Amino acid sequence: MSFLSTSLARVKPSPTIAVTNKARELKAAGKDVIGLGAGEPDFDTPENVKAAAKAAIDAGKTKYTAVDGIPELKEAICAKFKRDNGLDYTPEQVSVGTGGKQILINALMATLNPGDEVIIPAPYWVSYPDMVLLAGGEPVIAEASMQTGFKLTADQLEAAITPKTKWFIFNSPSNPTGAGYTHAELKELTDVLLRHPHVWVMTDDMYEHLVYGDFEFCTPAQVEPKLYDRTLTCNGVSKAYAMTGWRIGYAAGPKDLIAAMRKIQSQSTSNPCSISQWAAVEALNGTQDYIPTNNATFQRRRDMVVDMLNAAEGISCPMPEGAFYVYPSIAGCIGKTSAGGAKISDDEAFATALLEEKGVAVVFGAAFGLSPNFRVSYATSDEALKEACTRIQDFCASLS
Numbered sequence: 001m002s003f004l005s006t007s008l009a010r011v012k013p014s015p016t017i018a019v020t021n022k023a024r025e026l027k028a029a030g031k032d033v034i035g036l037g038a039g040e041p042d043f044d045t046p047e048n049v050k051a052a053a054k055a056a057i058d059a060g061k062t063k064y065t066a067v068d069g070i071p072e073l074k075e076a077i078c079a080k081f082k083r084d085n086g087l088d089y090t091p092e093q094v095s096v097g098t099g100g101k102q103i104l105i106n107a108l109m110a111t112l113n114p115g116d117e118v119i120i121p122a123p124y125w126v127s128y129p130d131m132v133l134l135a136g137g138e139p140v141i142a143e144a145s146m147q148t149g150f151k152l153t154a155d156q157l158e159a160a161i162t163p164k165t166k167w168f169i170f171n172s173p174s175n176p177t178g179a180g181y182t183h184a185e186l187k188e189l190t191d192v193l194l195r196h197p198h199v200w201v202m203t204d205d206m207y208e209h210l211v212y213g214d215f216e217f218c219t220p221a222q223v224e225p226k227l228y229d230r231t232l233t234c235n236g237v238s239k240a241y242a243m244t245g246w247r248i249g250y251a252a253g254p255k256d257l258i259a260a261m262r263k264i265q266s267q268s269t270s271n272p273c274s275i276s277q278w279a280a281v282e283a284l285n286g287t288q289d290y291i292p293t294n295n296a297t298f299q300r301r302r303d304m305v306v307d308m309l310n311a312a313e314g315i316s317c318p319m320p321e322g323a324f325y326v327y328p329s330i331a332g333c334i335g336k337t338s339a340g341g342a343k344i345s346d347d348e349a350f351a352t353a354l355l356e357e358k359g360v361a362v363v364f365g366a367a368f369g370l371s372p373n374f375r376v377s378y379a380t381s382d383e384a385l386k387e388a389c390t391r392i393q394d395f396c397a398s399l400s
């Protein structure tokens with residue numbers, strides 16, 4: 001019998017981290033590699049946030065804190081939900097964890113029993129299915145298509161619901177597609193959920209602030225207030241405030257669920273880093289002025305990448321509403337052979353050959369549950385993106 005647990009055997013390692021590691025190895029070996037795999041902004045954490053962290057250290061705020069967040073941060077989170085989403089929450093409805101990731105897994109571990117189903121729209125963020133498996137549940141993948149802009153339709157959601165469904169995980173703007181649901185599109189989904197009172201909504205709003213043009217972000221409990229009592233609204237400071245390394249995520253929802261999540265956290269990490277919590281207070285309460293500035297940069301890069309990828313033979317790249325990803329299809333490349341002799345049988349073969357022959361690291365679509373595609377993160381410099389897209393164009397032109 002294996003020493004390792006059976007629940008671990010159900011889980012696979014993160015393919016996005018694997019791509020990042022492979023690109024790092026090739027770079028260390030002296031190869032000219034451009035990494036488009038990273039899921040984090042290339043901007044530095046804002047100065048006011050760094051200053052708040054330094055002040056917290058100097059003031060001795062370096063001890064254990066309340067399990068699921070200091071009162072000051074919970075207040076700042078309640079104010080954020082009111083300001084940005086029109087949602088009323090009290091501090092006892094708020095949980096702060098070590099990154100958005102811990103919040104999500106706490107909620108799943110606190111609620112799933114063997115056989116419980118969790119609906120996950122594909123393409124999905126790689127961690128959702130494995131988190132559900134780790135927590136003992138069953139992921140039910142509902143596949144959205146490129147024709148609907150990678151957005152799930154009401155009929156698809158309806159078809160995925162069974163008496164065993166516990167959660168519907170919703171993520172807009174999405175990792176890996178950047179797709180953002182409009183108010184009307186989300187309302188169609190919340191109308192379905194109203195007909196199934198046993199289904200709870202876990203909404204992952206991590207990319208809320210990274211939206212472009214006239215797209216307006218919305219979240220399920222705001223679009224359908226009748227879902228408030230069965231919605232966990234998850235968010236964090238990692239992406240909007242360039243704070244991925246600080247590890248602060250948060251959620252708000254019904255008190256009993258928050259208390260159950262607190263119980264899990266009390267026996268695992270005790271509390272999120274005290275210094276990071278003070279930094280997050282400043283991120284949420286302080287100036288928000290750099291968000292539009294950063295977004296203007298992201299939007300310029302998005303537009304350039306979409307244009308350049310659409311100019312590559314065999315690639316078709318939709319224009320996403322937000323986040324910092326695009327998710328082009330390589331349907332037109334399948335079945336061809338690269339200049340280096342690699343048969344492009346699927347998106348994994350495409351990504352491998354692209355890395356080996358042109359030194360561009362992207363994540364293949366099968367990792368996100370929808371093929372044949374790949375994910376590009378445009379959270380890197382304009383120069384690197386331009387060079388990478390030129391190499392992708394060359395690679396595609398060389399296929400025969």
Ligand SMILES: Cc1ncc(COP(=O)(O)O)c(C=O)c1O
Nearest residue numbers: 039099100101125175206236238
């Ligand atoms: C959709 C989504 N949710 C959650 C997270 C996790 O965020 P954090 O770094 O705060 O754990 C990520 C990070 O890549 C993400 O893309």
